[in-house]
Amino acid sequence: DEVVDLVDYKTGFPWPVAPSGEGASMELLNPDLDNSLGSSWKASAPQVSLNEATLLGYGDNSWKWRPGDSEASDPISSWRFEEFELDESWSSNVQSPVGYGRVNGVTINTAFDDMRGNYTSVFLRNEFEVAPGEIPSVIDLHYVADDGFVLWINGQEVERLNFEGEPSFGDRASGSRDEGKEYTKSIKNPGAFLVEGKNTVSVQLFNSSLSNSDLGFDLEIIRPKLEEAVYTPSPGSRNTAFSSNAPPNIRKVRHEPVEPSSNDAVIISAKVTDPQGVKSVTLEYCVIGPGSFVPAKLPHPVPNIPVNNPQQDNPDYEKGWVSVPMIKNGNQGEFASGEDMYSALVPPNDNRSLVRYRITIEDTEGARVRAPFIDDESLNFAYFVYDGIPNYEGQAGSSMESLPVYHLITRQSDYADCYAYNGGKQISQGTQARFYYNWQGAMVYDGVVYDNIKYRLRGANGRYHNRGKRSMRFRFNAGSYFQARDHNGKKYQKKRRTLTTGKGFDNRGTLTYGLNEAVSMFLFNKIGVPGPRTHWVHWRVIDNEEESPDKWRGDFHGFNFIIETYDVRFMESHGLEKGNLYKLINQTSDWRQQQRYQAAFAPNNGRDHSTIENQLDGRDSPEFIRAHVNVHKWNRWHALAEAIRHYDFWPSANKNMVYYFEPDYLPANNYNGKLWILPWDTDASWGPTWNSGHDVVYNALFSAGGGGADGNSTPELWPEYFNEVRELRDLLWQEDQINPIIDAFAAQLEPLEKADSARWKGAPADSGTYSGIGGAGASSIASLVRDMKRFAFSGGSWPGGSVGNGGRAAHLDTLQRSYGEGGKVPRKPTITFIGDEGFKSNGLVFKSSGFSDPQGASTFESIQWRLAEITPVNNDGVQLLPIFGLGAEWKFLDDGSDQGDAWRSADYDDSSWLVGFAPLGYADNQVVTTIDFGGESSDKHMTTYFRKRVAIDNLEEMGTIVLGLQRDDGAVIYVNGNEVGRSQMPEGKIGFDTRAS
Known part of the structure; x- marks a missing residue:
């Protein structure tokens, strides 16, 4: 194929935002325009907005049905299409809701009195009209269903609930949760299956068992009035954005x-x-x-937010x-x-x-x-406009910038309604209103204003506990995602669509500042189980004309704990293959609400999720479990969960974890992929806890407790699990490893501890206070650190259960023995170094002592070596100390200007330059940061400037600096103003208009 044109597109001004993932295509306003300029493009025009209309209503009396005692047609799919002719087995003009028995919140109008004990499915058909020229760009499905169904419009499947696979008349629903709940699904671009005139709705309704006591179904199809433009592509026709005279x-x-x-x-x-x-x-x-x-936009009144009504x-x-x-x-x-x-x-x-x-x-x-x-x-x-952090309660403002400073600018009434210290403003648990971004503000960080963003609270049981800080979630606008930095000041590689904060205390009322969560997530990532990256910030809220009317009601709000959000950017930043991603949510098991990413080749109907929820248990074979679960990753996740006592879940709990389905699609797992469980919501850990830590996979391996447990087990998979527990204990859960990690994270908090305490401890109730929140952290961060170390290695008592002598280290030691596996473990070998003196990298040779096993020498299978990192050396024995590597962050100036020689010096002010991660460039699919070549394809900038500052503390120990360079076309390298190398450049003086050779 011939490449006709190539465009480096990025989301955000000056490029259009709407084509950044769904809906619109990106269209050139006029073919004569320079298509390298973002403003030469526009999103495809929205379809005409229509008033709201009910296409098919609840309680409609035009339904037709037949019992599922045989297939409705041959082929079995024919009955789903408009041209199918119904025979005498169908009953006509029946009114919904249909079903039998008592279904919560549903009054049955047409009863299937003979269904129970005779057949498990029912076939339903209905019709609705679409007027000429009024095929909508969106339709909304509203329905109640007990137990499961599959729904088609004009023969194309558009929705299903609690059912897997290709339906047949004798099949059964895969579950029966949330009886009587009304579901809503919006379908964009329904023109793919709708037609002008008559449209046929076909539903196959399923019960979960032949003897089930009830069944129910009703459906409403709405064409919503669209307050905002809905953009749709225009393939094969003239661009909808075409303009004979485009604006500048x-x-x-x-x-x-x-x-x-x-x-x-x-x-x-x-x-x-x-x-x-x-x-x-x-x-x-x-x-x-x-x-x-x-x-x-104006927020809806709380607590009863009408989530389907636009602001x-x-x-x-x-x-x-x-x-x-x-x-x-x-x-x-x-x-x-x-x-x-x-x-x-x-x-x-x-x-x-x-x-x-x-x-x-x-x-x-x-x-x-x-x-x-x-x-x-x-x-x-x-x-x-800002004059800097003011002094606070005797602490200099300059000393309060050890953490990144985030400003939220919002209305005082909005922030108060969101926080809801007033119980009358609190949104009831289990409602969709809890997920609604009701309030707006502006976030300021790192010199960037993110304006007109949305926010809400998050959390379930602990959302409104006490009158302290709240856990929040902020939604940023497409094209202006949030660029955060880690605790070392390095920008995260992926900008964030949402910013998630944690309140810093658990549901046991223990003040932790998020320290236990930060350490836990660091450890999960360290053992190869991807978890959210975390950092703390200095949080300020501008909602008052006065900056500090008193020490409690001013801008300063103390610490805030930032937690990476699970979405596609999480997978990209952690190097995970794209697979389906579900963040489990308390109060609902609906996969639609839990899904955070839909992978291209993964099931698109929640089948992977429901298979784990409804089929995985202790009665399954080891082969079935291995096919559906990455057992190795689960072993590591649960081993650390045992260590930190992250226990707040049970087999059917649906909370405090994430399902990631590795795209290992096999016939044995029905092409669902393999489950990894990833960590979430570890606030009740390192002491205070709830429940027993028995998740759905644990229930498949061991005899579990709690809701959904079945009491069975799979001992064949135990040795691998206990190997991981033992490895975690031997290599990581040691005082010389864990204690310095706790100390290092706590050190980030200590400079702001005094100010945070002044703001929250003993504060009046109306301003927000730590009153009612206890634990070691309520005394000091140093006390919290001692408490976490005591939990890990000494033992003691905490809400939710005590920890015996020796702490969780002793618990890990005894865990294997408690399942009878301890006597089967080979004796620990001794390793001896027998290589060249000086530990040269090309002379590392080790020897292990002989194999010894309580079960006899004949049990030897294999030996695996584990090597830790050491400081590298070259072949001459000289240490190589990395300064920075590929993919590092650089400052750059891409405006094509003549900067002379001054920009090369160490003291040059580059504070106004842009920042990005390498590789930096354009027109290359390996580029991470796209630079501006000037916007004129025929006259691109000849020079782009790059600068990076590095700190070297041991210069006297360095003899040589090794430079590595990737460039296209040419480059000259300067260190502190002195040229140290050039590649693909001519000899002589280099100017801003010098061409590469």
Whole structure:
């Protein structure tokens, strides 16, 4: 195939946002435009919005049905299509709901009185009309069902519940949970199966057993009124976004300084071009003073949030904007200079102000557009005016920046309603309202404003415990995902769609600051079980005009604990193959609500999830368990869960863990893939706990307790499990390993501990307080550290159960013996080094003592060597100390400017440069960070500048620095202003316009 064109696309301004994953395609406005410019493209136009209409209602009296005592047609799928002719076995004009017996919340209108004991399925058909020209872009299915069903429209399956595989008349539902619950499913682009005129609905309804006491079903199909545009592709036809005269192109929108103080005027600049000529460039800006945040959408009243109703636009959002013209080539600052650059000056504003801005551009023929573009939910650009962290309760503000500083700007009433110290505002458990992002704000971090984001609380049983901090979740807008840094200040490789916080105490009321969770997740990752990466931040909330009216009600909110969210970015950042991902949720077993990623070749009907939930148990064979579970990964996960006493689950609990299905699709697992259990919600660990730690896989291996347990076991798989327990104990769960890890994480908290205590300990109830929260952490972080070490290696008493002498180390030692496996373990061998003196890397030779086993010498199977990391040396015995490697973070300047020689020096100010991970470049699928080549395909920047600072503490010990380089086309390397190497470059002086050789 011939490549006609190639575009480096990225999500976010100046590129359109809507085509970033689903729905819209990205379309060129006009084929004559430069398609390397993001603003030459637009999302395909939305379909026309229609008013809400009921296509098929609850209680409809036009249903037809027949009993499932035989197939309804031959072939068995024929009855699902419109042209199928019904015979005398079908009954007509029956009214839903249909079924028999008593189904919670459902009043049966048509009863199948002879079904119980005679047949397990029922065939149903109905019809609805779609008017010409009114095929919708979305339909909503609302239904109640007991027990399971499969639903087709015009012969295409669109939904199923509690059923697996290809349906046959004698089949049964795979489960019967959540009886009487109303489900909702939105289906985008139903034009793939809907037709103008008559459409046929076919349903095969299943009971879970022949003797089941009830059955019920009703269905409603709604065409919703769409308040927001729904974008759909336009393959095979002229682009829906086509324009004979497209508006000007805009890019390189920036403000300078990036982080202004209240003394700084701010220059806002943009590059604007147009083939017909640019008529005008207009800046609009709006100053939001502290304590006066204006959300773009108004929240619903709590606690009864109508989740199916869209939020209303806030009329105040469009008030207070000031318009000023932007001047071409005004030379008002570094970013504003250059060809086709337009700029305007915004005067200084008060400390803690949020300044929103947007830019309208128009060409000489009247085509205009406003940036950000219409499909960008951020709605505006923004910057934050800040004079720095003030002193707090005797602690200097400069000393309170050891942790990253996050600002949330929001309305005081919204934050209070979300936190809900007022019990009348608390949202009931088990409702969809708990998952609704009801409130808006702006997040500020690292000089970036993420405006018009949404937030809510998270959690189930402990969501509203006490009056302390709350666990929250923030949703960022497409094109403006959040760039966080780890505790070492290094940017995470993947930006985050959601930011998840933890309140720092468990449901036993024990103050932990999240220290136990941070250590646990670090250990899970260390043993090869991917878990969320965590870090702490200094959390500030601007919802009041005064920065600090008193020590409790000001901006400072102390620690906040950040936990990586499970989604596709989690899999990418942890190097996992793309497989189905489900985060289990308390109060529901519905796979739809639990799913966090749908893999391309994985089951798309929750079959993998329901197989584990409904079929995996202690009656299964070892072969069945191995086919459906990555037993090795589960062994490691549960071994560490035993060590830290992460126990708050049981076989049917559906909470506090994540299902990841490795894409190992085999006939033996019905092409479901293999289950890994990944860690989540380890707050009740390292002391306080709940339950016994018996999950669904544990129930398949051992005799388990709790709901869903069956009392059976599979001893054939025990040796592998106890091998992992023993390995964890011998290599990791040792005082010289665990204690320094606890100390290192605690050290991150200590600089801010005094300030956090001043804010929360003994605070008035209305401001939020640690009152009622206890445990060792309530005394001090040092006490918490001692408590965790005592739990691990000494023992003691905690809520939920005591730990015997020797702590969890002794528990791991005795675990194997308690199952009769201890006497089967070979005696520990002795390893001796017999290689060359000096431990040279090419001379490492070890010898093991002979095999010895209580069961006799004939039991030897194999030996496995484990090697720990050492400092590398070269062949001359010289130590090689890594400074930084491939994939490192770099600062870069990609505006094509002439920077002369000054940029090479060590003290050059590169604070305004962009930051990204290597490889950096463009037009290459290996690139991690895309750089700007100037936007003109025929006139790309000749030079891009890259800088990186590294700290070297032991320079006197270094004799040589080894440099490795990947480049295309050429590069020159400088260290502290001195050239140390060049590749594919000509000899002589290098300038910004020098070409590679």
